[in-house]
Amino acid sequence: MTHGKEVEFLVRYVYQLDPEETGADPKEDLKQLKKANPGVVAIPWGEEAGGIVPVDCVRALKRNGVDINHFETDPEEKRARPVTTHHNAQYCLLAEFHRWNIEDDLTVEGTAEDRKRDKPAPGQPHFGWYGLELISPANPNTAASHQEMCFVLGVLRQKYGDRMRVNDSCGLHVHVGMGPYAIPVDRLKRIAAFLYAADPLISVLHPPNLQDNEFCCSIRRHANVTWGMTAAAAAEEIAGSTGGGSGMPIDGVWDAESRTGRQPVPLRDAVRELLACETGHGIYRLLQYLDRGCNYNFNNYRVIPEPKGFVTIEFRQHEGTLDPARIEAWARLCVGLTEWAAFDMTEEQLGEVAVATETVERQQKGVDALRQSLLRQLLGLGGIR
Structure with missing residues (x-):
């Protein structure tokens, strides 16, 4: 890649x-x-x-x-x-x-x-x-x-x-x-499901001010799929949107104001919907938040029937740096995790990632040690030692 x-x-x-x-x-x-x-x-x-x-x-x-x-x-x-x-x-x-x-x-x-x-x-x-x-x-x-x-x-x-x-x-x-x-849709949705599940774990690599702000919102907290959008609803919305689904945000039940008082769906349900998507545009809609990209930005897949321009997944969460060694390490990790999720990750491993992040979110004591242990496993999957 x-x-x-x-x-x-x-x-x-x-x-x-x-x-x-x-x-x-x-x-x-x-x-x-x-x-x-x-x-x-x-x-x-x-x-x-x-x-x-x-x-x-x-x-x-x-x-x-x-x-x-x-x-x-x-x-x-x-x-x-x-x-x-x-x-x-x-x-x-x-x-x-x-x-x-x-x-x-x-x-x-x-x-x-x-x-x-x-x-x-x-x-x-x-x-x-x-x-x-x-x-x-x-x-x-x-x-x-x-x-x-x-x-x-x-x-x-x-x-x-x-x-x-x-x-x-x-x-x-x-x-x-x-x-x-x-990226072929069958690979893209595996990457999307992995990044959505692993978000709370990967985010601890970054400073607190970058774990959820206006320029790199948490995909787990804000994406449409978190608040109940299904793959079928996304496909229906895209098919009925004007201009053949240009990808611009559509007002309605999925906008920020309409989420007040609603409860996020369980992680497993959200992952299931991502894996059920049949188009890159559908994945983009499930992972969209307003007109900004989340920390893992799939906005470049919003054009149908085929994406145009630069079709990438953007990792937005790293803090500013001019250190070439840090830049290289983060770039290698982004590529490594993406390749692993796209081509090597098994269904069982995706489930393990989901369990691990749920545990981190629930854990009240010893959370730092737990995160370090899980991060070592995750970084190893991405080919970073």
């Missing part, structure tokens, strides 16, 4: 003062600003940071031989699309997302402490932090692909130093798929 990594981070920038107010020569003033702030992106007076900071990052990577797209305001227009076809998608060469990308990320921002510290004194330049997302090509799970991420981050860290960083608004997302092709 293939994977792609998305690393969110911040780069510090500084604005040039108004030349009319300072009386300085604009070109000389900007030159001195850059000299006084090495490694900080200098923004000329009257320009927007969005037109400078991402381009500066792309330029640095291109100079060092990284195959990266030019920065554009519409990321969907600059991503490479499949150019090869084969009657059996399993044997097609990967032809999508073969270059690196850098995009704006409005959800990544400096903290209140940053803004307080960066507030300029009278007559001094204004500093700020610009949120970006570094997107890797879709790669096989090999040492070479992980080494490439190490190199790319090394180039950026060498250029920006401590002026490039992460905070609590940043995340690390990993997309797992089969190149530009959809």
Whole structure:
């Protein structure tokens, strides 16, 4: 299986003062600003940071031989699309997302402490932090692909130093798929059932603030299947939706407001419905929560009759990091667990995962030791030692 990594981070920038107010020569003033702030992106007076900071990052990577797209305001227009076809998608060469990308990320921002510290004194330049997302090509799970991420981050860290960083608004997302092709439904529903069952266990690998927030909601707490949507109801809804089932959320009994006072269904019943799905779109509907992806995001399977674009499962829960070793470890685990669930997991093992997570949720004493024991088993299944 293939994977792609998305690393969110911040780069510090500084604005040039108004030349009319300072009386300085604009070109000389900007030159001195850059000299006084090495490694900080200098923004000329009257320009927007969005037109400078991402381009500066792309330029640095291109100079060092990284195959990266030019920065554009519409990321969907600059991503490479499949150019090869084969009657059996399993044997097609990967032809999508073969270059690196850098995009704006409005959800990544400096903290209140940053803004307080960066507030300029009278007559001094204004500093700020610009949120970006570094997107890797879709790669096989090999040492070479992980080494490439190490190199790319090394180039950026060498250029920006401590002026490039992460905070609590940043995340690390990993997309797992089969190149530009959809994961077959019989495999996709096994993955969905496993991740749904294992969610409370995998979540303890992450900080508490990422175990259930607006950008990576818990699939077990919020997905439609938790609140009673069945595979049959999802299929009926998709068939009757306008535009052939575009995948946009449908108001009604499954929206957030209508869940008040309702009880979640038993885990075994929810898993049974996921395994009964006959389409990727149906799995997406069962695991949907509003218009946001949950911590395990199946939203890329919402187009029928066949998914288009990048058809992956997105793991959204990891905290922001610029450490290549941590990025590699998490990516390998995401791919390993997905492959195991899709191809090797037995019905008995899925049942064991369900029992284990139910035990963790019920256990009041010794829960940490129990989690550690279960996690060791789970990580072993994913090929991580």
